[in-house]
Amino acid sequence: MQTSPATGTVIVIGGALKVGSDAVWQRIVDEAGGAGVPIAVFPTAATEPERIGAQIVASLNRCGAAAELIPVAPQWDGIDLAAQLNDAALIARVAASRAVFFSGGAQEFIVDTLQPGGRPTAMLEAIRSVFEAGGVIAGTSAGAAVMSRMMFRDAMDNLAILNGRWRAGQEYDHGLGFIDGLLIDQHFLKRGRIGRMLPALHRLGCRLGLGVDENAAAVIHGSRLEVIGGSGAVLVDLGDATHDPALPAFNLRGARLSYLDHGDCHDLATGQTTPADRKQQGQRLDPAAPGFVPSLRAERYFLDILGDGCLIGALVQLLDGPFPEVRGLACRGHSRAGDEHADIGFEFRLHRGPGLVGWRDATPAGVDYTVLGALLDVVPVRVANPLYLPLAGDREAVG
Template sequence: MTLQEVQEVGTASQNNESEVQDSVALPETHGQLVIIGGAEDKEGDCKILREFVRRAGGLQARIVVMTVATGLPGEVGETYINVFQRLGADSVKVVDTAKRENADDPKGLEAIQDATGVFFTGGNQARITECLKDTELDSLLHRRFSEGIIIAGTSAGAAMMPDMMIVEGESETNPRMDVAEMDRGMGFFTGVVIDQHFAQRGRLGRLLSAIAQQPVNLGFGIDENTAIIINGKELEVFGEGAITVVDVANLTHTNVDKLLKDEPLALCNATLHILPHGYGFNLEKRTPIERK
C-alpha cells in the first residue's frame, strides 16, 4: 500500500462515517471467539485454554489445532495436544497446512467439519493468510463458525482475526503512518484492529497507526496471558493482564491527510479504556461493562 493510499484510507476512516462499520458485534447465530494476546499459560492452571475447552463443549469438546502459523508444527502441535487432553477434551487433532495445497486435504476438512472448537497457534500471521485465505478450508471455517463452533487464536492466531490485520511493525514508538504494515486477515471479527503482546512490547503507537490506516473506529490491544472472548454483542476480558480499547469514533482532529511518510500522527479526542479480568465491553453501545 502506497503512502497516498494509506492517507486516503485513513482520511476516509475518520471523515466518511458511511464507510465505517458502526457495530462490530457478532451475529447471534455465530459461535464465540477466544482471542489471546500470546504467551498463555500452558503448564499451570491454564485458565484461558481451560475456558476455551469449556466453551467448546467441555468433556465432549472436539478440538482441532491449526499449526499453519508456526515453523515447528510437530513440536507446537504436540504441546497443545497434551494441554487439551489433560484438560479433558474428548478428541484433539492437528491440522497442518504448511503449503496452500494442504488446505484442500479431505482429512483436514473432515476434522474441521467435526470440530466443536478450532485453535490457531502463534507464529507468523502472514503464513495463515498465505496458506488459507480464499481456500476451501477457509470457506469451511467460516461456515462452521456461523453454525456455532468456537474459534480461538493466540499471538499470530489473534492478529489474523480481523478482516485487515497488522502483519508487522515497530514497537515502543510514537504513532506514525509507517509504523504498522497492514494486509488482509481472515475476517472472523470484522471492523476492528487487533494487536497482541501489547503491554509487554509497548505497542500502543503501532495500534494507533493501524487504526488510522483503516476505515474502523475500534482497536484492541491484548496483553500476554490475557484473552478477549467475543459472544454476540459483548466482549469479556479473561486472564492475568488487561486489554486496551481505543475508540476513535469521536475524533475532533487528525492530521492523517497531511503527513509525509515518517511524520508523527495526531489524533485528538480519542477514547481509551483499560479493562482487566472480569470487565467487559459492549460492542454495539461501545461502552465498558464494569465488573460486578
Template sequence: MARPAAGAPLLKAAPAKAAPAKGSLVIIGGNLRPANGAVWERIVKLAGGKGAGIAVFASASGNPERSGKSLVELLNSYGAKAFFVPVAVKLAGSDYQAAADDPQLAQAVRNAGGAFFSGGDQSRITRALRHEDGSNTRVLDAVWDMYRRGGVIAGSSAGAAIMSSTMFNRPRTVLATLKLGVADGQEITEGLGFVGNDVFVDQHLLVRGRFARMLPAMLAKGYKLGLGIDEDSAMVVSASREVEIIGYKGALVLDLAGASVHEGAFNIDNVRVSYLDNGDRFNIATHAFTPAADKADGKLDPSRPYYREPLFSADILGNATVVDLMSKLIDSDQPEAIGITLGSPNGVQPDLGFEFRFTRTADSVGYQSAYNDAYSIYNVRLDIRPILIRRPLYQYK
C-alpha cells in the same frame, strides 16, 4: 475483483451475505502458559465441554509438527479431544495446498466444536488457508461453518492477529511505525476477519508497548475501534459481541470515533483509551463497560485521590507503562499524565519523538479491586504529538 475503497477495512474474510456467527472467539495475547487454566478451560467449555473436538492449527509455527503435538496434548489434558490439522507451509513432507482442500479433512474441522490457532508468523496462516487468488480453501470454509454454527475459534499471538480483517504483516518497531506509518501489503495485510470488519485486533500489547502501533494501522484502514490484548490473557468475544477479559493481565480499548488527525508527523487528538482488567466486560455494539465483580463496589471517588504528585514517564512504550500511568491518573489529584518516547540516535529520524498526554475528562471513571491494587480505567483522553529531540543529549551541569 474490485479493490476496497481507501480507508475501508478489507472484506474478503467472510462472504458478504453470510449468516451471523453463533460462536465465540478466544483471542489470546501470546505466551499463554500451560498452567493458565482459566483460559484453557474456557476454550474447552466453549467447544462443548469434556470430550469436545478441537482442530489444532499450527500453521503459523516454524515447526508445526512439534507445536501441533504439544497443543493437542495440552488441550487434551484439559478434557478436550483435540486433533492436529496438517495444513501448514512449514510442515515437512506435506502438500499444504492439497491438504487445505481435502474434503475429508474439511469435514473433520466442520464437525469439531472448536479450532485453535498457534503463535508464530500470521502470514503463514493466511498463506496456508487461502488460495493465491484470495479465495477460501475448503478447510477455511469449514472453520467458518463451525464458527457460524456455534463453535469457538481460539488463537494465540499470530492466531490472535488473524482475528481481524486487517493484521500486521511485516511491521517495523512501534516507534518506527509511529514515524513512518503503514502501507497495505507491507506492514499490514488481510487477516481472516472472524471478529468482524469493524474491530482491529493486536496482541502482546502491554509487554511490548504495541498499543501505539495500533493507531496508524487503524487510521490507515478506517477502523474506529481497536482491541489489544496482553500476554497470558484473553478476550472472550461472545455471539452478542460482549467481550470478557480473563487471564493474567488485561486489554486496551482504543476508540477513534471522536479523534482528529493533524498534518505532518503523527499527531492525533482525542483518542479514548480504556483499560479492561481481568473479569471486566465491554460490549462492542453498545460500548458499555462493566467492571469485574471484585471492583463493582470500588468506583473511585475523585474527591479522595491517592496520588498527589505530577505524573510522568520517560518510556511510555515500556512493559505495562501505559497502564501504570493510567492507573495513577485515574486515582490522582492531577488532571493529566504525560509520557514520552524517543529512539536511538542511530535509528530512523533520531530527532523525532512523541509526547503522549493522558487527560481525565467528565466521562473518565475508575474502579479498584477490593482485594488488591488492580484498576479498571474507562474513557481517558489521549493526545499524541510529535516533539523535537535535540541531539546530542548533553550531560546536565
C-alpha cells in the same frame, strides 16, 4: 455495533499463554461444548509446528477436550501442504469439530496458507462452517491477529509506524475476518503496541481497536466482549478523535482508552462496560467526585511510554493519582543509520475528561484496576539526537 455473528464465539489471546493458565484453556473448552468436545488445532503460524501444536493439544485435553493436531503448516517438514489443504477426509474432520485453535508464530503463514491471494481454500471454508454452526474460533498471538478483517502482518517497529512508514501488504493485510469493525493486536502492553495501533486505526479508517496483553484473552460473542486471564486488554476508540493534517507527522487528539481486567465485560454496541463482580464490591474511583482522595501520591513522567507495561502504569496514574494529566515520550533517543526521522518523537498526553471512572480491587497479589474513558493526545515533537550526553567535569576546579 456488531463485531461477529451471534452464531459463533471468537476468543483472542494476546500471546505467551502459560500452560497453566486454565482460566483461558478451560473457557475455550467450555464455550465449545465441554468435556469431550472435538477441537482442531492448527499450528500453521509456528516455526516448530509439531512441537507447538502438541503443547496446545495437551493443554486443551487437560481441560477435557478431545483436541486433534491438524498437519497444515508451511514449516512442517515432510508434508505435502497442498495435498493436506485439499484432503477431503481431513477437511471433513475439521468441519466436524466444535472449535478451531490457531497457534502463535507468524500470522502471514496463516493467511498465505488458508487464503492465498485473498481466495479462501476448502480448508478455510471448513473452519468457517464451524463458526457458522455456533462453534468457537480461538487463537493466540499470530492466531489472534488473523481474526480481524484487517490485520497487522509484519509491523514490528512502533516508532517507524508512528513516523508513517506503512507498506500495504507488509505492515498490514487482510485477515480472516471472523471479527468485523474491531482491529485486534496482541502482546499489547508488554510490547507497547499502542504505538502502532493508533496510526493503523487512523489510516485504515477503523474506529475501534482491541489490544490484548500477554497471558490474557478476550471472549467475543456478537457485541459482548469479556476479558479473562492473568492480565488485561485495552479498548481504543477513535470515534471522537481529531487529526491535524497540517502537521508533518502523525498526530491525534481525543482518542479514548479503557483498560479492562479479568472478568470485566464490555458491550461493543452500546459502549457500556460492566466491571467484574469483585471490582463492584471494591472501590469505585471518580476523580471528578467531591472529596476524591487518590491513593497514588507521586507524579510520574514516562520517558518510554511504549516500554513494557508503561501504558497501564500511566492509565492507573491518571485515574488514581493527584494530577489531571499524565505525560510520556516515545522516541529513539539515539541515531540509527539511514533514519531520517531520528529527531522526531511523540508526546503522549493522557488527561481526564467527562466519564473517566474506574475501580480498584485489592487482591493478595496486589491491586487490580479497571480504567474507563481516559483521553489521549499524541503530538509530534522534535527531540535532541542523541537525547543525552555524558556530563563533563570541571577539570580546572580539580586540585
